[in-house]
Amino acid sequence: MSQKRRTFLKSLGLAGVGFTLSPSILQAKPKALAIGKDLSLVTLSGKVYANGKGVAGVAVTDGINVVLTDASGKYEFESNATAEFVYISIPRGYEFNNEKSITRFYKKIESIKGRFKADFDLKKLAQDDTKHNFVVWADPQIISEADAVQLKQESAPDLKQLVGSYPKDTLFHGIGCGDLVWDKFELFEDYQEALAITGVPFFQVIGNHDMNLDARTDEGSAEKFKELFGPTYYSFNRGDIHYVVLDDVFFIGTAKKYIGYLTERQLAWLEQDLAIVKPGSTVVVNVHIPVYTKQHIRNKDKEESIGGVVSNRKELYRILKPYKAHIMSGHTHFNEKIVDNENIVEHVHGTVCGAWWTGPICYDGTPSGYGVYEVNGSDVQWYYKSTGLPKEHQLRIYPAGAVAEKPEHVAANVWNWDPEWKVEWLEDGKPMGEMQRETAKDPLSIELHEGAAKPAKHKWVEPLLTDHMFFAKPSAAASSITVVATDRFGKIYKEELKLETTQSLVR
Incomplete structure (x- = not known):
């Protein structure tokens, strides 16, 4: 055996084992193996049209590349066999095509001889969409038929009623912000039935409880979600707002273990997607796991929970820097606003299911409910809607002694608070100034959890510290306390507490 041949076999780990390669094998061209991912090229093409006429400038993507339709509404580009869908970023001014409130903006790729053609038929809105509203449903998280009944008989009718309280033809859409079910895929049907009751077209976000837990990698964990709802990251437009949905739940290959993380593939796609959005525009990013919360600070933990925030969020912040951004999330079952970045407001939502359908509130005392957002041009205003209660219900007052650490103080939980709010109090009608904000647990959450x-339903549920508790010390002779909360938009909310009567904490 020549020295050159011996060196070659050694490099393969075959030297000295009596293995001989024929010259024909050594000279043969490599062939693709039958196993593994198909990386062959696929040509995607089609047309985006409305009323038979092509729509120019519509973004079309396979989740890897982003292209724009030409003047006649046509597109064509090279993809590869790892791409699962071709889909559009619905342009402003058009309806959201949906099937019983589940939006459909995608086509599953079924390549024939390396080609796939997909056309998209749009329908022009009857009115201008510069003004529109949207809601964020975080964590419906149904695990049983009993939970599903509550979702369909309480949450869905509540949203339907809210929409009906606005002027006729007000535009609404919804974001299902992840954990649509609680690992029970058969209940996805109930979730979809609930959306149909609302009459609102919904876009879906994947949560950690919407994943295939027997998948071997993150790539396979979204199989069922994709079957029902399409891609896990995408964008769409309404009015002046560009909406983005991302998958920030990274499954690590063992049941119910995950981290908050955005893959390179998504970040690279997002950079392309936003490249056609004018700097300074308002962008609404929807994820399941919060990009950031301060819960670890409130709990005095040494570090953040890797499953509770997005580990590589700095890259997302960098990409969003040219825009005015809002980040929507759920996952935590508490309500929090993060305004640390000058161009970003992060909205961590209280949940539709509260503390997993165990009662009327979340961990932090926030009522079961959802976020409501009113859009006018690039301006976004918001409030929190408690299920079954008027939209004016924005705080809860507790008598002195309800918080053990502050026995002489009345307390108020103002769950949608952010630093632009003002929370003041009156004693027997006399203004007493601002209440003092402190980190504490909500008394009703302590009572219930x-x-x-x-x-009894889920004994592991416990109250959490929150930073939207407010305190004031009344005089011994006071007979009533009024809390006046003014939000960042100048809307005023009042609640009164009669000190001489004993009241239930449940309100």
């Missing part, structure tokens, strides 16, 4: 024996 604290201890190993409760709540």
